Amino acid sequence: MxxxxxxxxxxxxGGMSWxxxxxxxxxxxxxxxxxxxxxxxxxxxxxxxxxLTLYEHEYFSGxxxxxxxxxxxxxxxxSRIDSITTTGSDWTVYTLPNYxxxxxxxxxxGPPCYVALVTDLADLGISTVRSFRRGCFSERKIRLDTPxxxxxxxTRE
Numbered sequence: 806m807x808x809x810x811x812x813x814x815x816x817x818x819g820g821m822s823w824x825x826x827x828x829x830x831x832x833x834x835x836x837x838x839x840x841x842x843x844x845x846x847x848x849x850x851x852x853x854x855x856x857l858t859l860y861e862h863e864y865f866s867g868x869x870x871x872x873x874x875x876x877x878x879x880x881x882x883x884s885r886i887d888s889i890t891t892t893g894s895d896w897t898v899y900t901l902p903n904y905x906x907x908x909x910x911x912x913x914x915g916p917p918c919y920v921a922l923v924t925d926l927a928d929l930g931i932s933t934v935r936s937f938r939r940g941c942f943s944e945r946k947i948r949l950d951t952p953x954x955x956x957x958x959x960t961r962e
Contacts, residue, residue: 806821806843806844806845807821807842808821808840808842808843809840810841813866813867814867815861815866815868817862817866817867818959818960819866819958820957821865821866821957821958822957823956825852844869846922847893847920852918853892853918853919854873856891856892857871857876857889857937858870858872858891859886862885862887863887863924863926863959864888864959867885868882868883875937875938875939876938877936878902878903879902887926889922889926890920891911891920891923892913894919895939897909897937897942898911898936898937899934900931900932900933900935902935910942910945911929911947912949914949921948921949922955
C-alpha cells in the first residue's frame, strides 16, 4: 500500500494505491511520483497466512490494528474503523465485543493469495468492528471481488 501523505494519509485525504499478489506488476495511478509512506498488509512473509487488519479511515489509511488470531475486544485506541484487509482465510467481524452484535463473514478471494480488501466498512452494512475471529460464523457472507491493483484520491472536505 502506497500513500501520498506521510504516516499513511492520517488526515483521511491524499492519494493511495494498492497492489496484491505474487509476481504481479503494475503502474502507479493516483500516487505516481508522490509516495511518502508505504506499508505491507497482512503477514510480512506469506500472503496465505491468516490475518486481519483494521484501518482507521477508508482505503486503508490512518492507524492500523493487525492480528493473526481471534480478537474478542478491539483495543479502545481503535475507536474509528473504516476499512479492513484480510489474508489467508475467511473472517467474521462483529459490531460488539466478545463476538456479539451484528456480524458478517468476509470471504477470502482465491489462490494463490487469499485476500479480501474492504475499502469502506459501509460496504459490509455495519458501522464498526469491535471483535473478530477466523472462520465463517455468520449467515451473512460477503465475497468482494478485489482487484489486484487500485488507486484513489481523497480530497480535503
